[in-house]
Amino acid sequence: MELTTYLKQQGIYSDSIGEWLHANSKTKAYPKGHTLLMPGEMSHRVYYVQAGLLRSFYTKDDKDITHTFVAEGAFILPIECIFHGSLSIYGYELIESSVITTFRYDDFNKLHQFPEIKEVEKLLLYEAVKKFSDIINTIKFQSAKERYERMLKEYPNILLRAPLGHIASYLGITQQTLSVIRGQI
DSSP states (O other): OOHHHHHHHHTOOOHHHHHHHHHHOEEEEEOTTOEEEOTTOOOOEEEEEEESEEEEEEEETTEEEEEEEEETTEEEOOHHHHHHOOOOSOEEEESSOEEEEEEEHHHHHTTTTSHHHHHHHHHHHHHHHHHHHHHHHHHHHOOHHHHHHHHHHHSTTHHHHSOHHHHHHHHTSOHHHHHHHHHHO
16 A cells, blocks of 8 residues: 555645655565665664565574564554664564655654644554554463464464464464464464
8 A cells, every 4th residue: 555545544644745755755666585674774764565564573592583574554663773873673574575665754753844744753653652562462461372363363364475484483482383373273
């Protein structure tokens, strides 16, 4: 879904935002396997996924761990970079060929004279906070089977779109445990 269509659905699109996006954003198709950002890199860009599927990941003890999936119609906002000037904890890799729209957060943040811009900014921040809150809730309070069922609700076609290794990593289980859970459902 194009970014302008998404903003219209949220009720926060205006001609001024459309003009700004046209002048300040870039939309590009990327191939499967492309990495938008590596852990430990800096980015002040906001990414909007028009089409495709990405995963955010981090490394621990030389292991690549899937943190979450990002499907079409969602934003990526590297909070550590933008708000704290720190390097990104997470990397972003395309699981499918994807179309991504990007713009610099600093450029966007200069447009506070437009009331709609504050609404877009709130939307970005609320989505980021909600995502992290959901992840914490899932880790602390749900069993592996419950995490799997929740993932299927959140990403209905994920089993057709993402490798099982990434799915198991996202759930915090082995591929063998994932097979057992899939067999129970």
